[in-house]
Amino acid sequence: MPLVQFLMMEKEIFLSQIYKEKYMKEINVAVTGGAGQIAYSLLPRLISGETFGRDTKVNLRLIEIPQVVDKLQGTIMELIDCGFEQTGELVSTSDIKEGVKDADWILLVGSIPRGIVIDGKKIEERSDLLKINGGIFTDQGAAIGELAKSDAKILVVGNPANTNALIGMNSANNSTQQWFAMTALDANRAKAQLAEKAAAEISSVKNMIIWGNHSPTMYPDPYNATINGASAAEVINDNQWIEDSYLPLVQQRGKAVIDARGASSAASAANAAIDTVKAVINPTKEGDCFSAAVVSDGSYGIPKGLIFGFPLRTNSNGKIEIIQGIELNEFAQTKIKVTTEELESEREAVADLIG
Ligand code: NAD
Ligand code: LMR
Numbered sequence: 001m002p003l004v005q006f007l008m009m010e011k012e013i014f015l016s017q018i019y020k021e022k023y024m025k026e027i028n029v030a031v032t033g034g035a036g037q038i039a040y041s042l043l044p045r046l047i048s049g050e051t052f053g054r055d056t057k058v059n060l061r062l063i064e065i066p067q068v069v070d071k072l073q074g075t076i077m078e079l080i081d082c083g084f085e086q087t088g089e090l091v092s093t094s095d096i097k098e099g100v101k102d103a104d105w106i107l108l109v110g111s112i113p114r115g116i117v118i119d120g121k122k123i124e125e126r127s128d129l130l131k132i133n134g135g136i137f138t139d140q141g142a143a144i145g146e147l148a149k150s151d152a153k154i155l156v157v158g159n160p161a162n163t164n165a166l167i168g169m170n171s172a173n174n175s176t177q178q179w180f181a182m183t184a185l186d187a188n189r190a191k192a193q194l195a196e197k198a199a200a201e202i203s204s205v206k207n208m209i210i211w212g213n214h215s216p217t218m219y220p221d222p223y224n225a226t227i228n229g230a231s232a233a234e235v236i237n238d239n240q241w242i243e244d245s246y247l248p249l250v251q252q253r254g255k256a257v258i259d260a261r262g263a264s265s266a267a268s269a270a271n272a273a274i275d276t277v278k279a280v281i282n283p284t285k286e287g288d289c290f291s292a293a294v295v296s297d298g299s300y301g302i303p304k305g306l307i308f309g310f311p312l313r314t315n316s317n318g319k320i321e322i323i324q325g326i327e328l329n330e331f332a333q334t335k336i337k338v339t340t341e342e343l344e345s346e347r348e349a350v351a352d353l354i355g
Contacts, residue, residue, distance in 0.1 A: 025056045026088060030103040030148075032140065033110025034062030034092065035071045037263060038157060041270035042109070043079060049086040051274050052281070059088035063099035063110065096143045103148040107273060108168065111136055111158030113264040126159040126215055126254070127346060134350050137164045141171030152177045155276055155292075157269060161214045162293045162307040163346040169295060169307070170354040178320065180280070181293035183210040183218065183309040185265065185272035190220035190250045194232045197241065204228045209311040209326070210291040212339025213346075216251040218309065219335035224326055229287075280320060284313035289323050299324065300336070306343045 029046055033039050039062070045051055047058045060079070062072045072092035079090055093099050100106055111133040114123040123129060136158070144154060154177060156165040161181035169179040187208045195202040206226045211219040222242050225232040233242060249256075257265040279290035289311040296302040299310065299322045311323040328336065347354070 023055070024086075025053075026059065027052055027056050027105065028059045028061070028103045028149075030061040030063060030099045030106045032063040032096075032099070032106075032108050033158065034075060035064050035068045036109060037113075037266035038109050038269045038273070040075070041267045042107070042273055043075065044082050044084075045270070045274050047079060047087045048082070048084045051277050052086070054086065057086055057088040060090050061099040061103070062090070062092045063096060064092065064094055065110075066094040069094040096140050097147055100140075100144050101147045103144070103152055105277065106144055106148060106152060106154045107157060107277075108137070108140060108154065108164070109157040109273070111164070113258075114159065115258040115262075115264055126161075127342075129159050130163060130346060130349055133158055133160070133164060134167050134353050137168040138171045138353055141168035144168065144177065145172030145174035148177065150174070150176045153277075153280055154179045155273060156181045157273055159214070160346065162309075162343060163350055165293065165307045166305075166347060167350055167353045179295065179307070180276065181214060181307050181309075182269075182272060182276055183214050183291045183293050184276045184279070185269055186210045186214060186218055186220055186250060186253075186309075187291040188268065188272055188275065189253045190222075190225070190246075193246055193249060194222060194225060194227060194236065197238075197246070198227050198232065198235050200227050200235075205232065206288045207311070208291060209289060210309040211332070211336050212293075212309050213343050214293065214309070215339070215342060217335075217339040217342045218251055219332065219339055220247065220250045221332060222246060223329060223332060224311075226287075279312075280314060281318075282314060283316045283318075289313055294320070294322065297322065300326075300328070302336075302340055303344065306340070306347065308340070308343060 052058055064072055076090045114126055158164055165179050165181040187210050191202055191205040191208050195205050204227050208225045209221040222233040223231055227235045276292055293307045293309040296304055296306045296308045298304045302308045312320055313323050314320050
């Protein structure tokens with residue numbers, strides 16, 4: 001290589017290093033279940049600049065159970081080999097306290113998926129995971145409450161996501177941190193179905209609200225969702241399709257993927273986690289919302305304290321609000337009652353874990 005070209009290259013590397021050290025923001029992100037399927041799709045996108053911005057260096061802490069933690073060395077090698085400019089410090093640990101200390105974001109993915117056999121019994125429903133996974137979230141919640149940043153955001157992906165978040169949030173007992181359970185995958189699934197049925201572009205579907213639980217009782221609201229600004233249900237104009245096809249398909253899509261793939265959704269789940277983080281950190285466009293479950297403040301008559309899927313928006317000052325004043329027809333009210341009751345009974349089932 002000619003000397004001049006070599007020197008130019010060296011200068012560029014040197015300048016980008018200086019830029020990185022002097023001007024880039026820095027963020028600490030912890031991910032549990034770092035060696036799992038979802039994490040494999042998720043991790044590169046957390047450090048590529050796509051999620052937190054090109055001007056933000058991401059220090060990543062990967063957390064695993066002791067039996068698996070060594071495998072994270074391979075994952076870290078691959079993350080280094082991606083060569084992203086935004087890559088900060090990469091750490092693996094089986095110590096949740098080390099993992100979440102000073103974290104800005106914590107993605108709680110680590111937990112057992114359904115579809116596998118435990119003690120000779122196949123885990124069929126997400127709620128069957130309550131007792132198996134619930135216990136994980138007490139210690140993790142306590143560590144987060146004590147050690148993560150006071151404005152930390154926590155996204156629970158591990159199932160049953162809403163009630164795991166409830167357990168974690170109660171253990172954390174830190175009112176300035178903010179807990180979310182993931183329903184963005186359900187929203188993406190619902191948008192795709194509505195767009196296909198209406199032969200519309202997926203980008204034309206807005207205001208997709210997943211009310212309630214990430215479970216077969218969720219209500220993916222087709223009346224308040226819009227296609228090119230008009231109610232999706234009105235555009236589609238086929239109530240039978242909505243009740244007999246659309247709702248069960250979205251509600252049971254996780255199971256359908258497990259049956260077809262032999263493993264729980266991973267790429268689409270990772271994508272939904274990235275969508276959620278982006279939705280939380282960027283202001284929501286006028287006329288739109290994003291879907292995630294957050295602690296109920298009593299909005300829409302939902303009992304306070306439940307982690308419930310609501311329509312959310314991020315304001316220009318970064319505050320996340322439950323959007324008020326959404327009209328709920330009788331059909332919606334019936335569906336929302338069912339999912340609320342399910343979440344109440346899940347809360348009762350883990351009463352010993354939430355103190
Ligand atoms: P996976 O089995 O491939 O990976 C889970 C990982 O978590 C494993 O590597 C395991 O060792 C680790 N783990 C278990 N307990 C842990 C602990 N206490 N601390 C740290 N790590 C721990 O599973 P996956 O496919 O990645 O799915 C993870 C979870 O996400 C499951 O519960 C699944 O049901 C759920 N999920 C949720 C959604 C959603 O929309 N909310 C979508 C898909 C999957
Ligand atoms: C999903 O919706 O794909 C996940 O929650 C996995 C599952 O168990 O359905």
